[in-house]
Amino acid sequence: MSWIHFYHMKYTVFFDLGNVLLFFDHHKMKQQVATCCNLSLEEISFLFQKYLDDYERGFITTQTLYSDLLELGGKPISFTDFTHALSNIFQPNLPVIAFLEKMKARGVKLFLLSNTCDAHFSFAQKHFAFLQLFDGFVLSYEVGARKPEKEIYQKALEIGNCSYKECFYIDDVPDFVQAARSLNIDSEIYLKPEILHHHLIQRGIL
Template structure:
């Protein structure tokens, strides 16, 4: 999000850090992430709040700069896992990012189930979004492993009966998979 904050900060008296802080604390942030605000209304809201002069198309371009296109694993690893296990992406994200990711990131095809907060109307750590993923994957919580780089999100999955892994490095992730009996070769 730092990239997007930098783009939003252009021409403003706020630093990218101040922009990001304002976004995180914005009273409408959760509504945006959970799909209760349209992209155009979010653009208008932020333009007024931050004093931005970006038109909607410019805003969308800058907003999507927040996304990091580098997956944590190469397609080969994910492809092997996908042949043996049901895999899903569970993401707190907005409609603009979903549209961009779905048309840009090839690795998403390796996840047949993609659960986005803006489509479900709930975001992590709300149990609703995890239950939606379990239902879509047709598995019970006790059969699922949930990986996230946010510890509180992994703990929320554990409270529902899933096995949670906090992603830190690829090597630690593989070790955790092995502990749970998942073949990573």
Template sequence: MLYIFDLGNVIVDIDFNRVLGVWSDYSRVPLATLQQSFTMGEPFEKHERGEISDEEFAKLLCESMELSLSYQQFAAGWQAVFVGLRPEVIDIMQKLREQGHRVVVLSNTNRLHTTFWPTSYPEVQAAADHVYLSQELGARKPEPAIYQKVLEAEGFPASEAVFFDDNADNIKGAQAVGIVSIHVTDKSTLPDYFAKQPC
């Protein structure tokens, strides 16, 4: 079987309020104001597909939020999204590989984040056979193309794949191409799933 794991809030906890908190400290704009103006719109999606640079993304997002930040300040906040590893998921991934299954990570991410998390959480790459990143594939979840690219690269039909993600739209996208998909709603989802369906 091919097991496909999302990164954020599946393997590594993330929290965008931490990002906004850092930007608030730098800009003196109230956190509540930033929470209202922060949206994952077109610049966010283009950044995740690798269509715009980190610097261009920072500029567009700051403009849309009326934020005055240097690129360094923007980047410092952007990397604050990562909270910590879920070791129980790393254990599951390692056990699946030991049993002969193929284990990969599929993440909507961006170049700026990939300068941070691989070195901060080396356990992720150590527990996966491959890490697929949206900006390298030129597509992002829930677009059908990204799932198809992973299946083709891995040589598995959709019927032999299981996908775990915390985003309901991404789950629907994977289901649309025929992949069994599990919505990760909290830290118990994965352990509970494998307890009921032994690997």
């Protein structure tokens, strides 16, 4: 692809959420939920491994997870306290969020493409206003597929109303980037803000 073509292309940019826009701490989540539910860290780790796939596909809800852990732990806790323990694990990646604001000002279409669950995304929407910059969301628990499955990338192109030739995708997981590239989607691994900035400038997005 020529540099001239780069600079005249109208891009749709897809961002991963975790460890690209929001740093997260899975260990903190397990500790908080273990304490909240009166269960050991080992028990919580086992249960999360058991539930994760179905939970991030939307096959089970946060309410189901709450009910099951409440029964196992035998400790009366509110649903609000449970979801807070489950979700209060994020810190914003401010330099990358600043890129979002610049892209939005230039009319770039922005979409989120994330393996996530309803509790985490609801928490993020409530606490991080930058998500309002996005034109739409492609979320595993809503579309019933998880990265690196091709179905979620195909759904992203559908929701973004763009072809693979018109988009750019950034993710911190190499396997997820490779899966997108196998579908001819222009993708790069997120390493640090300076490198991402270079990729965006190279494509004429910034």
